[in-house]
Amino acid sequence: MPRPRYVFGEAWSVARSSPRQTAAAITLIALALYVPGLLALVSHNLGRLAVTEADPTAVVLTLDAKADIHATASKLQTDARIKLVRIVGSDAAFERFRRAYPDLGAALADLKEAPFPPSIEVVLRPDAPAKTGAEIAAAARLWPGVESAESEEEFSRRFRDALALVRNAGLFLGAVLTLAAILSVASAVRLALDLHRDEVGIMRLMGATESAIRAPFWLYATVEGFVGGGLAVGLLYATYRFATHWLSRDPHPVLAVLWVGFLTLPTALLLPAAGAAAGLVGSLLSLGKKQTRRATRIA
Amino acid sequence: MIQLFGVSKKYGTFRDALIDVSFRIEPGEFVFLTGPSGAGKSTLLRLLFLEEPPTAGQIIVNGRNIGVLPQGQIPYLRRTMGVVFQDFKLIGRKTVFENIAFVQNVLGLSRVEQKRRAYHVLKRVGLHHLMNAYPNELSGGEQQRVAIARAIVNEPTVLLADEPTGNLDPVLAEEIMRLFVEINIRGTTVVVATHDLEMIRRTGKRTLTLERGHLHDPDRVRESAPIVREAPFLPAH
Numbered sequence: 001m002p003r004p005r006y007v008f009g010e011a012w013s014v015a016r017s018s019p020r021q022t023a024a025a026i027t028l029i030a031l032a033l034y035v036p037g038l039l040a041l042v043s044h045n046l047g048r049l050a051v052t053e054a055d056p057t058a059v060v061l062t063l064d065a066k067a068d069i070h071a072t073a074s075k076l077q078t079d080a081r082i083k084l085v086r087i088v089g090s091d092a093a094f095e096r097f098r099r100a101y102p103d104l105g106a107a108l109a110d111l112k113e114a115p116f117p118p119s120i121e122v123v124l125r126p127d128a129p130a131k132t133g134a135e136i137a138a139a140a141r142l143w144p145g146v147e148s149a150e151s152e153e154e155f156s157r158r159f160r161d162a163l164a165l166v167r168n169a170g171l172f173l174g175a176v177l178t179l180a181a182i183l184s185v186a187s188a189v190r191l192a193l194d195l196h197r198d199e200v201g202i203m204r205l206m207g208a209t210e211s212a213i214r215a216p217f218w219l220y221a222t223v224e225g226f227v228g229g230g231l232a233v234g235l236l237y238a239t240y241r242f243a244t245h246w247l248s249r250d251p252h253p254v255l256a257v258l259w260v261g262f263l264t265l266p267t268a269l270l271l272p273a274a275g276a277a278a279g280l281v282g283s284l285l286s287l288g289k290k291q292t293r294r295a296t297r298i299a
Numbered sequence: 300m301i302q303l304f305g306v307s308k309k310y311g312t313f314r315d316a317l318i319d320v321s322f323r324i325e326p327g328e329f330v331f332l333t334g335p336s337g338a339g340k341s342t343l344l345r346l347l348f349l350e351e352p353p354t355a356g357q358i359i360v361n362g363r364n365i366g367v368l369p370q371g372q373i374p375y376l377r378r379t380m381g382v383v384f385q386d387f388k389l390i391g392r393k394t395v396f397e398n399i400a401f402v403q404n405v406l407g408l409s410r411v412e413q414k415r416r417a418y419h420v421l422k423r424v425g426l427h428h429l430m431n432a433y434p435n436e437l438s439g440g441e442q443q444r445v446a447i448a449r450a451i452v453n454e455p456t457v458l459l460a461d462e463p464t465g466n467l468d469p470v471l472a473e474e475i476m477r478l479f480v481e482i483n484i485r486g487t488t489v490v491v492a493t494h495d496l497e498m499i500r501r502t503g504k505r506t507l508t509l510e511r512g513h514l515h516d517p518d519r520v521r522e523s524a525p526i527v528r529e530a531p532f533l534p535a536h
Contacts, residue, residue: 199392
């Protein structure tokens with residue numbers, strides 16, 4: 001096996017000898033991985049909205065600021081179909097909003113009063129019949145101090161179903177785009193390495209072993225793919241920051257809620273890893289054909 | 300020693316590049332391989348440095364039947380041979396020193412040793428002052444001398460040259476041929492393929508003449524092919 005110092009030195013020499021091709025390949029890799037990365041970013045933010053609590057809220061009662069919240073809660077607790085009643089005061093609601101949407105919460109920090117009214121969240125028993133939430137909400141609307149009572153049952157169910165559909169579609173599309181990205185990366189690397197085909201032939205004639213010839217190119221292509229993937233992460237972060245800045249200036253009722261978080265670190269690291277894998281695949285395809293004694297004529 | 304016994308090389312169905320060629324070259328001998336274009340000179344050299352296998356016959360180099368050498372052993376055998384081409388075949392992105400050193404690099408030699416050997420062979424060819432130059436900064440004659448230095452840096456037992464002066468003017472060609480003679484004097488077997496009959500005449504070395512794949516060598520009698528079983532080829536390093 002060739003020495004590591006030789007392999008690294010040769011890989012660096014290959015990169016230095018064709019800087020334009022290297023830069024073009026890295027850019028192509030970055031763009032190819034940017035699209036599935038963007039899909040992952042949108043999916044990540046959609047997922048934040050999914051309610052996956054162990055006790056999902058079925059009904060939300062919004063109360064007047066002067067209402068007796070405890071009396072209303074006690075009244076609800078007498079219903080045998082109800083498992084849990086959660087009182088959410090104004091301050092607690094504000095804190096919850098800030099935790100869920102840190103970028104938007106900062107905009108409300110200067111307010112003297114908490115902008116959210118007190119509310120009560122109702123969790124039904126698992127065996128509660130269908131439309132129980134709607135019945136409780138309808139009855140609660142008539143109680144004193146209750147400004148509004150909404151059933152979240154149907155919405156939660158439909159939202160979760162829609163989210164699952166979008167995420168599955170996103171995963172499928174993401175997988176297809178990632179595969180396309182990998183093939184694009186492999187082709188870009190292969191084109192770059194084809195520039196060195198004559199050189200590879202000369203090295204063979206000089207008695208270099210196949211591993212000594214190929215290892216530097218494998219390393220070069222892998223690093224090229226890794227850097228391209230890293231650049232894709234950078235482009236995604238720039239996109240995220242730009243969108244956040246744009247939405248904070250002119251908030252959109254839906255997008256402002258959706259667009260609040262960047263990719264997690266493990267997900268972000270997938271892009272450079274995918275780029276590196278694609279680069280390696282490309283170099284294997286380009287140089288993978290073993291030297292045969294019938295196919296080595298140099299032009 | 301190089302021995303060929305009934306070696307033939309056929310491309311496709313109809314083209315016979317070499318037909319039943321047999322000869323022997325003694326260690327330390329200087330031999331010209333000549334003939335018109337298409338005679339089979341380059342084909343013969345390609346068989347000798349294992350770029351292609353023969354269709355028939357045996358090729359024995361230093362006691363080994365190289366025609367049946369395992370694929371993995373080829374690089375190690377090539378390190379015992381030096382090869383020089385008409386178009387130099389230097390790697391453009393490497394300096395003169397790097398072109399000579401890279402084979403030593405894969406052998407695992409230290410940087411100090413690589414520099415010492417490279418300087419030594421470059422001095423022999425008169426180019427030690429151009430170690431950091433790139434091939435495109437050199438003249439044709441200088442490039443060929445670098446190629447020769449690369450070919451001899453591992454002190455090969457055999458040096459093969461395929462039309463080494465084909466791209467050079469007569470003065471430079473004379474210089475290059477003088478280098479080959481000097482290398483031969485030090486004990487390396489030299490085989491030069493050329494159609495420069497004037498050069499051959501002036502050098503006065505033994506000549507093997509090919510014509511349409513046949514060898515005209517009345518001084519050598521064809522010997523019966525020995526049975527040579529391939530022993531494991533041990534790398535030099």
